[in-house]
Amino acid sequence: MAERVVGGCKCGQIRYEGIRHEAATFRCHCRDCQQLTGSGHSEMLPLEIDTFSISETCKIFEMQGGSGQPTYSGFCPDCGSQLIRRSTRMADRIYVHASSLDNPAQYTPEKSIYADAAQPWDSNGIIKPL
Ligand SMILES: [Zn+2]
Ligand SMILES: [Zn+2]
Structure with a gap:
């Protein structure tokens, strides 16, 4: 069954919703995610782009992803x-930050990516493949 996901920002101005995309969730340890989240990693949940709606326009920051293609961060x-x-x-798909979900317990991290970039103080947060 399609899993509906709703969330929004801290001040409540921006609300979003969408249906869970089948791709894996991930914990990303890359330097971009460290700088953008102010922590050791991000926690990302994919939604189907066709089902995604958002109440207000995010401020979008463009950067170069690990693949060399542009990546967009919305806040x-x-x-x-x-x-x-x-x-x-x-x-x-569009990824939402797990911390922005109305019910963050809806999220389970399935794998780590860019684990090589993890900080020593965050290395116990690396999810190793089984
Ligand atoms: Zn806000
Ligand atoms: Zn990252």
């Missing part, structure tokens, strides 16, 4: 909450 212009991540390489 609330008022409170700064990190909300979405998109890559031109994966056009069928």
Whole structure:
């Protein structure tokens, strides 16, 4: 059954919803995610792009992803909450930050990516493949 996901930013100005995409969730340890989240890694949940709707426009920051393709980070212009991540390489989905879910327990991290970039103080957060 399609799993509906709803969430938003800290100040409540931006709300979003969508249906869970079948791709894996991931914990990303890359330097971009460290800098953008102010922590050791991000926690990302994919939604079907065709089902995604958002109440207000995020401020979008463009950067170069690990693949060399542009990656877009969306956040609330008022409170700064990190909300979405998109890559031109994966056009069928949009990733939302697990911390922005109304029910963050809906999220389970399935794998780590860019584990080599993990900080020593965050290395116990690496999810090793089984
Ligand atoms: Zn906000
Ligand atoms: Zn990352």
